[in-house]
Amino acid sequence: MTNVTTVSVVDHDEEIRRFLSRWVDAAKGFSCLSQYADAQSALRRLPKDAPDIVLLNMHLPDFSGPECLSRLKPLLSETDFVVMTIWEDAEETFQAFEAGAIGCLSKFMERAEFIAALEVVRLGGCLMSSGTARKVIQSFRQKPMGSTVVERLSPRELGVLESLVQGYSCEEIATMFGIGIPTINGHIHGICKKLQVHSRFRAVTRCAGLPMYPKPAQVPVGLG
Numbered sequence: 127m128t129n130v131t132t133v134s135v136v137d138h139d140e141e142i143r144r145f146l147s148r149w150v151d152a153a154k155g156f157s158c159l160s161q162y163a164d165a166q167s168a169l170r171r172l173p174k175d176a177p178d179i180v181l182l183n184m185h186l187p188d189f190s191g192p193e194c195l196s197r198l199k200p201l202l203s204e205t206d207f208v209v210m211t212i213w214e215d216a217e218e219t220f221q222a223f224e225a226g227a228i229g230c231l232s233k234f235m236e237r238a239e240f241i242a243a244l245e246v247v248r249l250g251g252c253l254m255s256s257g258t259a260r261k262v263i264q265s266f267r268q269k270p271m272g273s274t275v276v277e278r279l280s281p282r283e284l285g286v287l288e289s290l291v292q293g294y295s296c297e298e299i300a301t302m303f304g305i306g307i308p309t310i311n312g313h314i315h316g317i318c319k320k321l322q323v324h325s326r327f328r329a330v331t332r333c334a335g336l337p338m339y340p341k342p343a344q345v346p347v348g349l350g
Contacts, residue, residue: 131248132159134177136168153241165189173201184211192221199226229253250296286313
């Protein structure tokens with residue numbers, strides 16, 4: 127049986143929830159698991175749903191996207207969160223990434239773009255605009271992490287982390303190391319646990335300022 131990637135939608139606009147759920151269900155290998163109109167409902171019920179991906183409105187009536195994320199991500203460490211917005215503010219989007227998001231999408235995108243973005247997330251990628259990427263680079267410079275923390279990682283975990291910092295996706299790293307994507311995801315989980323962070327994004331931003339990683343080989347769009 128083919129594995130299906132489950133998706134939940136959190137948005138106060140009923141029409142947006144409806145067309146996003148239809149797009150998800152129409153995409154091969156994806157299924158809309160649940161829909162919620164506000165952050166409070168999502169906080170109560172999403173941990174039980176445990177979807178693979180959550181599409182989260184950046185501007186909910188009761189909580190902002192980053193605030194909702196900061197509460198949900200510790201409860202759903204294996205779930206990928208993608209924030210959705212009508213307009214993207216680089217600072218606000220960066221806050222969402224820091225809280226655990228791995229992508230930001232425009233609500234005005236076409237269906238084909240939306241499905242392609244879901245595929246990127248399913249393969250372990252990160253959806254980041256140039257404005258947010260600049261914020262990431264600034265974070266690299268301002269918040270370097272002591273190298274003693276990285277010494278906790280195994281040689282393989284260090285190799286995976288270095289590849290993430292350089293901007294490679296999970297699929298690309300798996301090919302380079304000659305192992306499966308589930309094994310790469312297992313290494314990433316171990317990296318996050320040892321570095322005491324809750325997302326791939328935070329693992330990379332914590333380590334990119336170290337001498338061994340002076341600067342990314344490219345702007346980290348497509349992070350694993």
